[in-house]
Amino acid sequence: MNYILPGAPWLVAHRSMLCIDKPYKITLNNCDYVIWQNAKGEIYALENVCPHMQAPLSNGWICKEHNSITCPFHALEFDGKGRLIKDGEVKGEPIAKSLNLIIQDDLIWTYGNFEPRLPIPSLISEKTKGLSFLGIAGDTTIQAEFLQCIKVNYDFNHQNGVHHDTFRIKDNPVESFEKDGYYAKVVQTFLREDNTMQELFQNPSLMTFPKKIKNQLVYNFPSTTLFKAEVPLGEILQFFILYPETENQTRTFVLLYANWRNPIINVPGFGDLIKRSLLQSTAKIVEQDSKAVESLYPQQKPKIRLPKEEIMSYVEGLYHEW
Known part of the structure; x- marks a missing residue:
């Protein structure tokens, strides 16, 4: 897969773009992610694919009680680290891949899980x-x-x-x-x-x-x-x-x-x-x-x-x- 500028910091959202307890889908470097924010202002992100049958998690809903996202296909719940939640309890290791975020004030940055090559700009x-x-x-x-x-x-x-x-x-x-x-x-x-x-x-x-x-x-x-x-x-x-x-x-x-x-x-x-x-x-x-x-x-060499x-x-x- 051809990644564009891997290791660059990307500003993918402002906090105001996220409704409380509503999935928000983004696509970054050929991969879909789902982001959500709870009532406390905590923000989480996972790859937008359920590890069971690959349903888009962004079509699901947020469970406020467990602070989890629910798959729209079989109602499987995953916490912000990608761990399965069953009967209100976390079960095992993460199986849905998380997206690492850097929150600065209201700005939501990510390196797309690549090794950083530039610092987050302060502009x-x-x-x-x-x-x-x-x-x-x-x-x-x-x-x-x-x-x-x-x-x-x-x-x-x-x-x-x-x-x-x-x-x-x-x-x-x-x-x-x-x-x-x-x-x-x-x-x-x-x-x-x-x-x-x-x-x-x-x-x-x-x-x-x-x-x-x-x-x-x-x-x-x-x-x-x-x-x-x-x-x-x-x-x-x-x-x-x-x-x-x-x-x-x-x-x-x-x-x-x-x-x-x-x-x-x-x-x-x-x-x-x-x-x-x-x-x-x-x-x-x-x-x-x-x-x-x-x-x-299609681009050609400029003549002017x-x-x-x-x-x-x-x-x-x-x-x-x-």
Whole structure:
């Protein structure tokens, strides 16, 4: 089996994505897993296959009394370590394989049971101290290989193409590009045209965006891209997350945070309106990126080079040198 970047840390979920005592299925590197959270906030994960007749455990249910997951086929129960539970008692050694998780605050990381090759990045926890968590947006599967998806996140030339119709970006000059191993940083400015009244009505968050937006892009290879924008209301932080489901499928979602500085955000109803609109706008960004990647023809050697495109060569090099 061809594993993608074995030993890399993958952020597979935020705690808010898990309902209490409900199975949550993920796919990572060609293997399905089921994750669940109990009322105490404890989180467990097993391979999503019953060791009896290979039924998907995610189709089953959580037994609150035993803190176990129940197979939907024969109602067999397994605890978070994969041990069979019978008559309320643990029986023998684990027979269902567990997935090792690393929980940091509300972030759920895993190495997919491979030996770690990189530490869990601290980018999210460091950049979000004291900020408001707005929610999750764009949780979807992209029908494309992981390398193509990550290259889009590192491609800061695509903004005025893929996202032009939404944000009316006419240019996005790059001021600086720094790289240090698996970490990189870009400082960039968006120059926007005016939105129509219809566009503003459909997407009220556009009213908070000036015609010139100062941005930072911070990268922790391979899973995390931070997009931080300065707007009149304060700072908006979007963490674009990627992990490989299969060789040809990539999972993505975005964690959205804000550092509001303008008191107008506290006007009753206004803050909720902006929050909903920002989440919708972020989901639209993910949709546009996904469609752009999925529509690409098989890769050939480029006959054109764009300014500051070396960051894509940089991330491609990291991927192939892994």
